[in-house]
Every structure is written in C-alpha cells, then in structure tokens.
Amino acid sequence: MFLTVTSPKAVMYPKHRNSSQGPIASPSFPELEKEVLAYWDKDGTFQESIDQRAAADAPEFVFYDGPPFANGLPHYGHLLTGYAKDLVPRYQTMRGKRVERRFGWDTHGLPAEVEAERLLGISGRPEIEKFGVAKFNEFCKTSVLKYTEDWRSYITRQARWVDFDNDYKTLDQNYTESVIWAFQQLHNKGLIYEGFKVLAYCWRCETPLSNHELKMDDEVYRDRQDQSVTVTFPVTSQGELAGVKILAWTTTPWTLPTNFALAVGPNIEYSLVHAKNSDLGDEKFLIASALLPNYLKELGFEDVESAQAAVSKTYLGSDLGGIKYEPIFDFYNDPSKFSIENAWQVLVGDYVTAEDGTGIVHQAPAYGEDDQMLCNAAGIPTYVSVNERGEFTSLIGTYEGQHVFEANKPITQDLKANGRLIRQASYDHSYPHCYRCKNPLIYKAVSSWFVETTKVKDRMLELNQEINWVPDHTKNGGFGKWLENVRDWAISRNRFWGAPIPVWKSDDPNYPRIDVYGSLDEMERDFGVRPTDFHRPVIDELTRPNPDDPSGKSTMRRVPEVLDCWFESGSMPFAQVHYPFENQDWFDSHFPGDYIVEYVGQTKGWFYTLHVLSTALFDRPAFKNAVSHGIVLGNDGQKMSKSLRNYPDVNEVFDRDGSDAMRWFLMSSPILRGGNISVTEQGIREGVRQALLPLWNSYYFFALYANASGYTASPSMASTQLLDRYILAKTRELIDSVTLDLDTFDSFAASAKVRDFAEVLTNWYIRRSRDRFWEGDKDAFDTLYTVLEAAFRVIAPMLPLVAEEMWRGLTDGRSVHLESWPEAEEFLQDAHLVRDMDAIREAASSGLSLRKSSGIRVRQPLAKITVAVVGSDSLRDYAELLADELNVKAVDIVEANAETSSSFGLKQSLAVNARALGPRVGKDVQRIIGQAKAGNWEKLAEGIFVDGTLLMEPEYELTLVADNESSDFAVGVTSSGFILLDTRLTPELQSEGLARDTIRHIQQARKDFGLDVSDRISLQLVCDEESVTALETHSDLISRETLASDIEIAAGQISAPLSVGETGGIAITLAKK
RNA sequence: GGAAAUGUAGCUCAGUGGUAGAGCACUCGGCUGAUAACCGAGCGGUCACAAGUUCAAGUCUUGUCAUUUCCA
Structure with a gap:
C-alpha cells in the first residue's frame, strides 16, 4: 500500500504551542513576553512556585522588600532594584527554597503631604489647619494610593514576581500598632528622649524640613548673596588677653542677638595683633594667623609683613578655651531669668576651620547644629528668640516683630554705631531654599523626639560585622563609617500625615506626667475607648484626666507630633506581620532576613533605620545579606533628567526590546557591585545581541532541525561524540560557575559566564555540528536538547520570560521557574577534553589566520595542515573536525618538540619567569629579562645560560617563533606548539x-x-x-x-x-x- | 565643609606583587541555507599624578588631583 502524504509534517517543537507552526526565526521578544506573562497570570505559576516548596517543607529564604513611596510612576531606579529583587528570589526558589515576596507601600510622611498640598493648592501648616486636618489626611490617604495600580502594571511587565494581594501598607492600623509598640519598647529601654534640635525650617510654611526634603531636587541649594559681618568681642577675663578684641565672623547677622559663645579650632594658631591704626583706633585683636592677611585694611596695615611684625604672641585654639568676653546685646543678661553662668566664653570646637572669616565662629545655639552641640556641652542652654513665622519675639525687644532677614540691616547698623563692627561685606554662598515656596530657609531649634542611637552605637557596629555586604567595602566603609559617626535620630515631625508619637503629657506643668502607649489595649484601658484610627485628628481626641493631679483639673493630651516615616519603614520586619500582637512564631523564623537590596543611598536610609531598630529592639541584625547597588545615569553619564531627555523611555524599551533585554542590560552591568551605569539604547541592544539572540537562535536551530527530522529528543549524556562530550562538559562548567556567582549575588559575573557559554554553543558546537543535525543524528539532538534544557534553567533568573518560552518549547513542562536548579554533578566532567578542544579551537583560529596572511580564501581547499602540539596523542581524534573547519584535505598531528620545530624551521625564544627567578637572583632579574628579550642566551646541557647566569626550570620557558619564509608553507605559533599550512595549490x-x-x-x-x-x-x-x-x-x-x-x-x-x-x-x- | 567609593584602550570593564587583558566601537579582509550572526588581522595604554616600600608596583603605603555618591 502506498500513501501520498500531502499535509505538512507534524511539528514537534515548540512543544507547548500545539500549532503546526515551527519556531519563529526572528521573534518579537516583547510579544513573546506578553504571552508568557498572560500564561503566568492564568496558570498561577508564581503562587505555585511558593506552594510547591511549602508542600515540600522546604527551607525558607527570607526576602525583605523595601517599601517604595509610590508618589509617581516608577523610573529606571525602581526597575533596576526590582530586577535585583526578582533575580535572587527566583534563583533561590530554584535552589529549593521557599521565597515569599510580599509587597509593601510606604504611605506616610512629608512627601505625601507635599503632594497633597500641591494638589489641593494649599501650602504650609496654617493653611492645612485652616483646611482641616481630618480632610487633609483623608486626601493624603487617597493620593498615596493613587499610583498603586500603575506600579502593579509596571512591576508585572518587568516580570517581577510579587505578592500584591497580600501587601502591607504603613498606614494600616495593624502596622501602626506595631510601630508604636516599637516606640514604647525603646522608651522602656531608656532610648527615647525629647529635646531641642536645630533643623532646617521654613518660616513661611511654618514647619521644619527633614533632610530628605533638602534633597528633593536640585533647586533647593541655590546661590544667594548675604551680608557677612566681622564683629569684635572684647575679652573681660583677667590676664594678658584682657581687653583684646576677638574678631568673629558670621553670614547671619540676625543670630547675633542670641550670641552665647565664640568657637575656636583646637589646632588653629591665633595671633594677638597690636593694630595702632585700625578702623577702631589703637587696639589689640585676636584672629587666626592664617587669616590675618585678609584684614590688613581694617586693621590699618600696609602689607602682610607689617601686620605680622605687629603680632606680639600666638596661641593655639586649645589654649583659648574658657576666656570670657563682653556680650554684644543684653537681651539675655539677666541671671534671674536665664542660665547664663557659662555664657559668653570661648569654646573649642573641632569643626572650626581657618578657611573663611577670622577662624573664630560666633555661636548661636538655637540656630546652628554645631553651635548647639558645642554650647549645650558647655552648659549653655538653647534659647529661641524667633517665632514660627521667623520674627523676633518680645525677648529681643529692640527688633521685636521684625523678620530675621529684615532685621539683618538694623542689627548691622547698630553694631556699627556701638563700635562693634569692623567689616561688612557681601558674601555669595550656596544656601538651602524651601522647595515649595522657594523662600530661603533658616536653621532653628525646634522641639523634637529622639532615639538615642549614640547609646547603641557600639552594639550596632558589632552586629554590623555579622552582615554580608555587597560590595564588601560597604561594611566598614559606607555603612560602618556612618555608624561610627552616628548622631541621635530625630524621629518626630511637626506634621499631620503619619503614625502618631504615642506620648500623652499632662497639660499642667505643676502636675507633670508622661504616658507612653504601645498597644490599642493599653489605650482602651486608659481612655475607655478603642481607637479606630491612629491618624490625626482622631488620635488627638483621646484625652483623660491626669491621674497625678489631685485637683482633677489637668488633662492628659497627646503631643502633637507624628513619627518620621523612616521609623515606620525601619519597623517593616515586624510591623508587616503585626508583631508582637500576632505571628510571633512567624517572626522568629523570618528575622533576620536573608536578603535585601536597595540603591546605595539607602545605606544611610532604610538599611540604617532597619539596623537601628533591630539592634535596639532585638539585639540582632535585621538582615544577613545586603546589596547596595549603584545608580542609573542617563546616556550622557549625567543624572537622568526629564528635561534633558537623556535616557530612553521605559515603555519604549519594553515595547521594542522587551523586559528581559532591559533586565539583562542592568543585571549584567557592574551596578550590583556598586558601580553606576549609563542607560543607552545601544547598550540594551548589545545585550540582546550577545545573550538573547544566540540563545534564541540555538533554540530555533534545534527546533527547526528536530522538526525537519521528525525527531523528539530526550535527555541524554550518553553520546561519545567529541563535540557532544565537549558541550556537555562546558555545560557543567556553566552550571558550576553561575551557581557560585549567584550564591554571592554577583549577576555581573554570572552574566559573563552565560555570554561566554552562548558563544561556544553557537559558534563552535552548533556550527561544527550542523551536518549531523542535517543528517538527523540522534545523539546530536539528544545532546543539544540536554544542554539547552539545562542552560535555560540556568538563565531563568536572568531572562525569566524568554527562558520560559524556550524551556516550555523544548519540554512542554509547566514552567522553568518551577524546576530545580540544574545539578552540575550530573554533567560530564572532562578537563582533558575541554583542554584538547580548546587547543583545537586555537589551532583552527591560527589556521584561519595563516590563510589570511597567505591570501588564500577558506573556500579554497588545501592539501594539508600539520599541527604540532605537546601531548599530540589525545588530539588525533580531532583531525577530521579541524580538516573540515579549515577546509584542508589532511591534518597531520605531531608532537611539538625541539626536533619537529627545528625541522619545520622554527626558532625558540626565551621567556624568563620572573616570579620564580626573582626571589633567587634579586635585582639581577631585570638585567636577565632584558638580555633574554634581546635574544642573548644559549641553551646548554645543564640549562639555559643568560649573561653569566644559569637558569633552571621553572625559571624560564621556551616558546616557539616562526622564523623562515617559504612559498610552500605558512607557519604559525600556538600556545603549546605550532601549525604548518601547506599553501601549494594543485x-x-x-x-x-x-x-x-x-x-x-x-x-x-x-x-x-x-x-x-x-x-x-x-x-x-x-x-x-x-x-x-x-x-x-x-x-x-x-x-x-x-x-x-x-x-x-x-x-x-x-x-x-x-x-x-x-x-x-x-x-x-x-x-x- | 565632612565621609566613602572609583580613576586601566575611544566606550564598558576584568586583572593572586612577576613586566598589561576582554567585549564593544573603528579600519581592512574572509565566511555564511539556524543566526539580527560569525571568523581573521589591524588600530588603540605615561594603568589619574607624585613620592615611598620591594629584586620587581596597575596591584601595597602616603600625599595630590579628578569624578561619583552620601551627609552637611
């Protein structure tokens, strides 16, 4: 019986598609990706990847997802971090771990309020209060959640597996209860205190600003011209400096009414100058020696020499501490009202420099962070003389009601009138401005709550040693140094939208009492109601009579501040599960986390706050492995800027090249090692060319020919064919090295290994095996199938979408991400084979080079090539392969030795092994190297003789160099021998x-x-x-x-x-x- | 102003104290019925600068400069 087959051949691959279409030669990766994403969504692959590990009772790999503040759409920075947050969990899942990935949202804080103000068209605290705190917070709540859906779609598109449905938000009642529990714990441990701290303050919006807000954009720091004044302070202490006028300098004359001290640098030299013709008459002055030349005119000197000649004595700053001087103003000069016993003296401060002004700095403790610390340490309190609007209070009677910037002028005039001013000049400097109202900020002490991090500093440093950092210099560099210089953490904000500071105070100072709450139960017990909302103003409505007040008139009221939102994100490990009110067991087994990754700035942000709270609350580090990656720059190496349009649009890249292309570009870059990277379309395309296309083409090649042969491949490592064995051994190497790299979070190194493997696979194994596939060689198909299947598992974390398509096309399995990581041990190990094949590849390469130099194209067959190598026996099996590659009729493989090399007209050259010879001969090694290079050596029976020195193995190495010219042969040298190409044409x-x-x-x-x-x-x-x-x-x-x-x-x-x-x-x- | 990191080919980066490498780009030549590829050759370097330690420094030490980041 004869049948005529008219229908197309049955198509085996891609297996999962059930179509009569074979594989696509040049697919649209973005289209493929969308199909895979839709499949995952329908299949529930992500959930299964966790559930199957749970069912197997697998060990966990605990990943902490830093909550992003979603007040806008994600940008490259978020995508980058997202890829890093996805790659490692995917890998660990394949390694058999259960990796839960719960998403979190950072919802509180000033950025949220700022956005709300912008949208509502109001600005500043008074306007918010007028608008209504309840309405305002309600607005914040909806506005911070506005972008969550957009985020979800971006993150899904980038193939990041995240549990959104079970997410946590910092505004949740449960979350906040854990946060106030943490506050109470810290309070109970004596790590919370209330104090004054100098903060950047906007007098128009009537609020202090956080450091975060000073970095909101580049507009904050702008050049500004201010009046600088140099003021005289006559010494009142007895002794040789009595009556001497100390010269101090400031760019904020308005702070002079609250001058309480002067600061000198301990190691700075100061000169006592007798200026007979100064602008103030015949006087003695004290000024930093280095800065004296800047004041020649005011002090009445012609030149530097005459000024220096008038110096009668010099002092080190450290000798000047404690000298008293006459205050400029007497607003505070009433001991019955103010603690001034330590005021108006010279203090020694490390931060003082001799670069600006006079080297002596005026100190106003309420208006400078350094000033405040130095003065407080010397027993000088912080007195604030300016109200919320930046106007002088009645304490400063002369200037009461004047705004500080307006008061600069009259104050300067008064100084002049009193003979206290010696110089007035304008001064250009970079100065912070409010990013909302663009007005210049002032620094001002405000009441604030602190975590006393300085108390746990040593323990934080100890626990830091238990953390593995990538890059490793972060441990004792970026993070370690930061911990060493830690300052107490100001955790309160005079704002509205945030977790409340859970402190209630008596409103009558005569009956003081402070209550700190750490749970809803405690609040219900004391206030009789269980709060339904921790937000203002609801929480502020909880009041009760002060139990310590027998008169019953005073009331316990909550302090008005809210918590710094960083306190909340730092509470994430326990607050996300409502610990300790619930999930105590869970927390015990999920803390510390195994892995966190964020951009380098978070070293001093989230990583830091996690570490502070973890150390203080649990005496443990919060995480075992932390990656702080670099930042993404625009294509010009500058910061990404919307206005400069210096980076490719995210969606364009997704649509044109796909998510895996972007993932590969970012993850193969040095960025996870802490470097920065410029995003260019060219760079993304390059990754596609080097990784995606070779892998896809290998898959396509396999599918095309398997379909053509009607063969369904099965896993096998049984082939004895040399190339098959070679690629199997190479696959083992790939698995081994990528495992090592990903274990250490080094996707940069892992990517390089994949790239090299793809190169060998396509340009050697497949290219050289093409005929066997054409002929339907089952060993070839089975081997390539086995290699590809394992390789696709290896690339799955790095190219999750394309790997999925290819892997399912090969196997029709459910998902590559549900598979186990390949076991290197299952693959052939054959170092000899790999070495021999590499030698053959070198010979091939060298042979092509000889063809080129002889001007004979590869299509022109040649009679013979002779390959001389050391250990030639094992290479004989490769003769046919090499003959084919080089298009020669015969390959002769001989042992490379002195005889063969000289008979083929080769010369030896001597290379000195400096590492071996150096220690023996010392500095002579340089001369010997030179002579050897020049060819001045001879070979004797006992060894190599160079310029009077006998070299023994392994102090030298003899290599071959081509020497003679022949029209019949071309000679080339390889690393272990040489090759000889017969160039005669018949x-x-x-x-x-x-x-x-x-x-x-x-x-x-x-x-x-x-x-x-x-x-x-x-x-x-x-x-x-x-x-x-x-x-x-x-x-x-x-x-x-x-x-x-x-x-x-x-x-x-x-x-x-x-x-x-x-x-x-x-x-x-x-x-x- | 302070701290940290980084300075190696035009670009992106490797590089155990032993006499400088890869990929990309560029130029020229070749090869190709999986490939958007590939192969060969060429071009390209004061290893930021300077001192020091050493027989020997890209590598270790110190200083300077530059860039970046973080903190002011």
Missing part, C-alpha cells in the same frame, strides 16, 4: 575551490529566490570552457549541496558573470521543481 584543489564558489552562489540565489531549505531545484550553469571541466568534475557535490535534481553545465558567453575562483565567471539559472 589544479585539482583549484577546481574544487571553483566548485565551492559556485555552490555558495547557488545557495545565495536559492535564498534570494525565497526557496525553502528542502526545496529541490533544476540548475543551469554557464561559464567558460575551462570552468566547465572543473564544475563537471564536481557536479555531484554541487547537486548534493544545493539539492539540484538535474544539473546542466555549458560553456558560453555571459553578460554579467558572478566571479568564481581566481579568474572565472559564471551565470546561474535555477528553477524550483
């Missing part, structure tokens, strides 16, 4: 070369004609007489290679011949049969 060889040229042309014509690889043709060739003979000799070869069922070769004249061979021309006519 007529037979030439005619075969001609045939091969012709074949090439025919193949191109087939392709141009749009024929399928299996289409048969009839062929006519027209050429000159001489070529006819040559082509006829090889007509079998030609018809076989080009699938020509009939072939006609004729001599004749042709108008536009295609050139073949050295001189010939040919015309090709073909028709599909």
Whole structure:
C-alpha cells in the first residue's frame, strides 16, 4: 500500500504551542513576553512556585522588600532594584527554597503631604489647619494610593514576581500598632528622649524640613548673596588677653542677638595683633594667623609683613578655651531669668576651620547644629528668640516683630554705631531654599523626639560585622563609617500625615506626667475607648484626666507630633506581620532576613533605620545579606533628567526590546557591585545581541532541525561524540560557575559566564555540528536538547520570560521557574577534553589566520595542515573536525618538540619567569629579562645560560617563533606548539575551490529566490570552457549541496558573470521543481 | 565643609606583587541555507599624578588631583 502524504509534517517543537507552526526565526521578544506573562497570570505559576516548596517543607529564604513611596510612576531606579529583587528570589526558589515576596507601600510622611498640598493648592501648616486636618489626611490617604495600580502594571511587565494581594501598607492600623509598640519598647529601654534640635525650617510654611526634603531636587541649594559681618568681642577675663578684641565672623547677622559663645579650632594658631591704626583706633585683636592677611585694611596695615611684625604672641585654639568676653546685646543678661553662668566664653570646637572669616565662629545655639552641640556641652542652654513665622519675639525687644532677614540691616547698623563692627561685606554662598515656596530657609531649634542611637552605637557596629555586604567595602566603609559617626535620630515631625508619637503629657506643668502607649489595649484601658484610627485628628481626641493631679483639673493630651516615616519603614520586619500582637512564631523564623537590596543611598536610609531598630529592639541584625547597588545615569553619564531627555523611555524599551533585554542590560552591568551605569539604547541592544539572540537562535536551530527530522529528543549524556562530550562538559562548567556567582549575588559575573557559554554553543558546537543535525543524528539532538534544557534553567533568573518560552518549547513542562536548579554533578566532567578542544579551537583560529596572511580564501581547499602540539596523542581524534573547519584535505598531528620545530624551521625564544627567578637572583632579574628579550642566551646541557647566569626550570620557558619564509608553507605559533599550512595549490584543489564558489552562489540565489531549505531545484550553469571541466568534475557535490535534481553545465558567453575562483565567471539559472 | 567609593584602550570593564587583558566601537579582509550572526588581522595604554616600600608596583603605603555618591 502506498500513501501520498500531502499535509505538512507534524511539528514537534515548540512543544507547548500545539500549532503546526515551527519556531519563529526572528521573534518579537516583547510579544513573546506578553504571552508568557498572560500564561503566568492564568496558570498561577508564581503562587505555585511558593506552594510547591511549602508542600515540600522546604527551607525558607527570607526576602525583605523595601517599601517604595509610590508618589509617581516608577523610573529606571525602581526597575533596576526590582530586577535585583526578582533575580535572587527566583534563583533561590530554584535552589529549593521557599521565597515569599510580599509587597509593601510606604504611605506616610512629608512627601505625601507635599503632594497633597500641591494638589489641593494649599501650602504650609496654617493653611492645612485652616483646611482641616481630618480632610487633609483623608486626601493624603487617597493620593498615596493613587499610583498603586500603575506600579502593579509596571512591576508585572518587568516580570517581577510579587505578592500584591497580600501587601502591607504603613498606614494600616495593624502596622501602626506595631510601630508604636516599637516606640514604647525603646522608651522602656531608656532610648527615647525629647529635646531641642536645630533643623532646617521654613518660616513661611511654618514647619521644619527633614533632610530628605533638602534633597528633593536640585533647586533647593541655590546661590544667594548675604551680608557677612566681622564683629569684635572684647575679652573681660583677667590676664594678658584682657581687653583684646576677638574678631568673629558670621553670614547671619540676625543670630547675633542670641550670641552665647565664640568657637575656636583646637589646632588653629591665633595671633594677638597690636593694630595702632585700625578702623577702631589703637587696639589689640585676636584672629587666626592664617587669616590675618585678609584684614590688613581694617586693621590699618600696609602689607602682610607689617601686620605680622605687629603680632606680639600666638596661641593655639586649645589654649583659648574658657576666656570670657563682653556680650554684644543684653537681651539675655539677666541671671534671674536665664542660665547664663557659662555664657559668653570661648569654646573649642573641632569643626572650626581657618578657611573663611577670622577662624573664630560666633555661636548661636538655637540656630546652628554645631553651635548647639558645642554650647549645650558647655552648659549653655538653647534659647529661641524667633517665632514660627521667623520674627523676633518680645525677648529681643529692640527688633521685636521684625523678620530675621529684615532685621539683618538694623542689627548691622547698630553694631556699627556701638563700635562693634569692623567689616561688612557681601558674601555669595550656596544656601538651602524651601522647595515649595522657594523662600530661603533658616536653621532653628525646634522641639523634637529622639532615639538615642549614640547609646547603641557600639552594639550596632558589632552586629554590623555579622552582615554580608555587597560590595564588601560597604561594611566598614559606607555603612560602618556612618555608624561610627552616628548622631541621635530625630524621629518626630511637626506634621499631620503619619503614625502618631504615642506620648500623652499632662497639660499642667505643676502636675507633670508622661504616658507612653504601645498597644490599642493599653489605650482602651486608659481612655475607655478603642481607637479606630491612629491618624490625626482622631488620635488627638483621646484625652483623660491626669491621674497625678489631685485637683482633677489637668488633662492628659497627646503631643502633637507624628513619627518620621523612616521609623515606620525601619519597623517593616515586624510591623508587616503585626508583631508582637500576632505571628510571633512567624517572626522568629523570618528575622533576620536573608536578603535585601536597595540603591546605595539607602545605606544611610532604610538599611540604617532597619539596623537601628533591630539592634535596639532585638539585639540582632535585621538582615544577613545586603546589596547596595549603584545608580542609573542617563546616556550622557549625567543624572537622568526629564528635561534633558537623556535616557530612553521605559515603555519604549519594553515595547521594542522587551523586559528581559532591559533586565539583562542592568543585571549584567557592574551596578550590583556598586558601580553606576549609563542607560543607552545601544547598550540594551548589545545585550540582546550577545545573550538573547544566540540563545534564541540555538533554540530555533534545534527546533527547526528536530522538526525537519521528525525527531523528539530526550535527555541524554550518553553520546561519545567529541563535540557532544565537549558541550556537555562546558555545560557543567556553566552550571558550576553561575551557581557560585549567584550564591554571592554577583549577576555581573554570572552574566559573563552565560555570554561566554552562548558563544561556544553557537559558534563552535552548533556550527561544527550542523551536518549531523542535517543528517538527523540522534545523539546530536539528544545532546543539544540536554544542554539547552539545562542552560535555560540556568538563565531563568536572568531572562525569566524568554527562558520560559524556550524551556516550555523544548519540554512542554509547566514552567522553568518551577524546576530545580540544574545539578552540575550530573554533567560530564572532562578537563582533558575541554583542554584538547580548546587547543583545537586555537589551532583552527591560527589556521584561519595563516590563510589570511597567505591570501588564500577558506573556500579554497588545501592539501594539508600539520599541527604540532605537546601531548599530540589525545588530539588525533580531532583531525577530521579541524580538516573540515579549515577546509584542508589532511591534518597531520605531531608532537611539538625541539626536533619537529627545528625541522619545520622554527626558532625558540626565551621567556624568563620572573616570579620564580626573582626571589633567587634579586635585582639581577631585570638585567636577565632584558638580555633574554634581546635574544642573548644559549641553551646548554645543564640549562639555559643568560649573561653569566644559569637558569633552571621553572625559571624560564621556551616558546616557539616562526622564523623562515617559504612559498610552500605558512607557519604559525600556538600556545603549546605550532601549525604548518601547506599553501601549494594543485589544479585539482583549484577546481574544487571553483566548485565551492559556485555552490555558495547557488545557495545565495536559492535564498534570494525565497526557496525553502528542502526545496529541490533544476540548475543551469554557464561559464567558460575551462570552468566547465572543473564544475563537471564536481557536479555531484554541487547537486548534493544545493539539492539540484538535474544539473546542466555549458560553456558560453555571459553578460554579467558572478566571479568564481581566481579568474572565472559564471551565470546561474535555477528553477524550483 | 565632612565621609566613602572609583580613576586601566575611544566606550564598558576584568586583572593572586612577576613586566598589561576582554567585549564593544573603528579600519581592512574572509565566511555564511539556524543566526539580527560569525571568523581573521589591524588600530588603540605615561594603568589619574607624585613620592615611598620591594629584586620587581596597575596591584601595597602616603600625599595630590579628578569624578561619583552620601551627609552637611
């Protein structure tokens, strides 16, 4: 019985698609990705990846997702971190761990309030209070959640697996209860206190600003011109400095009414100058010696020399501490009202420099952070003289009601009138401005709550040693140094939208009492109601009579501040699960976390607050491994800027190149090692070319030929064929090295390994094995299948979408992400094989180089190549492979030694091994190296003799160099020997070369004609007489290679011949049969 | 102003104290019925600068400069 098959061949691959279509040669990766995403969504693959590990009772890998503040759409920075947050958990899942990935939202804080103010068209505390705190907070709540859906779609598109449905928000009641529990714990441990701290303050919006807000954009710090004044302070202490006028300098004259001290640098030298003709008359002055030349004119000196001649004595700053001086104003000069016993003296401060002004700094403790610390340490309190609007209070009677900037002028005038001013000048400096109202800020002490981090500093440093940091210098560098210089953490904000400071105070100072609450139960117990909302103003409405007040008149009221939102994000490990009110067991097994990753700035942000709270609350580090990656720059190496348009649009990249292309670009960059990276379209395309396409093409090649052969491959490592064994051994190397790299969070190194592997796979293994696939060699198919299947598992964390498509196309399995990481041990280990094959690849490369230098194209067959290597025996099996690669008729493999090399006309050259010889001969090694390079050496029986020194193994190495010229042979040197290419052409060889040229042309014509690889043709060739003979000799070869069922070769004249061979021309006519 | 990191080819980066490498880009040549590829050759360097330690420094030490980041 005969059947005629008319339907297309059954298609095996891609297996998962159930289609009669084979694989796509050049797919749109973005389209493929969308299909995979839709499949995951439908299949519930992510949930299964966790559930299957849970079912197996697998160990956990605990990942903490830093909550982003979603007040806008995600940008490259978020995407980058997102890829890093996805890659490692995917890898660990494949390694058999259960990795839960719960998303979190940072919802509180000033950024949220700022956005709300912008949208509502109001600004500043008074306007918010007028608008209504309840309404305002309600607005904040909706506005912070506005972008969550957009975030979800971006994150889904980037193939990041995250549990959104079970997310946590810092505004949740449960979350906040855990946060106030933490506050109470810290309070109970004596780590919370209330104090004054100098903060940047906007007098128009009537609020202090956080450091965060000073960094909101580049507009904050702008150049501003201020009046600087140099003021005299006469010494009142007895002794040789009595009556001397200390010169101090400031750019904020308005702070002079609250001058309480002067500061000098301990190691700065100060000069006592007798200025007979100063602007103030015959006086003695004290000024930093280095800055004296800046004040020649005011002090009445002609030149530096005469000023220096007037110096009667010099002092070190450290000798000047404690000297008393006469205050400028007497607003505070009433001991019955103010603690001034330590005021108006010289203090020694490390931060003082001799670079500006006079080297002596005026101190106003309420208006400078350094000032405050120095003065408070010396027993000088912080007195604030300015109200919320930046106006002087009644304490400063003369200037009461004047705004501080307005008061600069009258104050300066009064100083002048009192003879206290010696210089007034304008001064340009970079100065912070309010990012909302653009007004210049002032620094001002405000009441604030603190965590006393300085108390736990040592323990934080100890626990830091238990953390593995990437890059490792962060441990004792970026993070360690930061901890060493830790200051108490101001955790309160005079704002509205945030977790409340859970402190209630008596409103009558005569009956003081402070209650700190750490749970809803405690609040219900004391206030009789259980709060339904921790937000203001609801929480502020909880009041009760002061139990310590027998009169019953005073009331316990909550302090008005809210918590710094960083306190909340730092509470994430326990607050996300409502610990300790719930999930105590869970927390015990999920703390510390195994892995966190954020951009380098978070070293001093989230990583820091996690570490502070974890140390203080649990005496443990919060995380075991922390990656702080670099930042993403625009294509010009500058910060990304919307206005400069210096980076490709995220959605364009997703649509054109796909998410895996972007993931590969970012994850293969040094950015996770702490470096920065410029995002360019070119860079993204390069990743596609180097990784995605070679891998896809390998997959395509396999599928195409397996379909053509109708063969379904199965896993096998049984092939004895050399190339098969080689690629299996290479796969083992790939698995081994990528495992090591990903274990240490080094996706940069892992990517390089994948890239190299893809290179070997496509450009050696597949290229050299093409014929075997054409012939339907089952070993070849099974081997390539086995290698690809394992390789796709290896790349799954790095290219999750494309890997999924290819892996399912091979196996029809559910998902590569549900598979286990491949076991390297299952793959062939054969170091000899790998070494030999690499030697063959080198010989091939060298042979091609010889063809090039001899001017003989590769299509032209040659008679013979001789390959001389050390250990030639094991290479004999590769002769055929090499013959094919180099298009030679014979490969002769011989042992490389002195005899063979000299007989082939090679010379030896001497390389000195400095590492071995150096220690023996010391500095002579330099001379010997020079002589060896110059060729001044001789080989004797006992060793190598160089310029009077005898070298023994392994102090030298002899290598070969090509020496003589021959028209018959070309000689090349390889790392372990040399090769010799017979360049003589015979007529037979030439005619075969001609045939091969012709074949090439025919193949191109087939392709141009749009024929399928299996289409048969009839062929006519027209050429000159001489070529006819040559082509006829090889007509079998030609018809076989080009699938020509009939072939006609004729001599004749042709108008536009295609050139073949050295001189010939040919015309090709073909028709599909 | 302070701290940290980084300075190696045009670009992106490797580089155990032993006499400088890869990929990309560029130029030229070759090869190609999986490939958007590939192969070969060429071009390209005061390893930021300076001192020191050492027989020997890109590598270790110190200083300077530059860039970046973080903190002021």
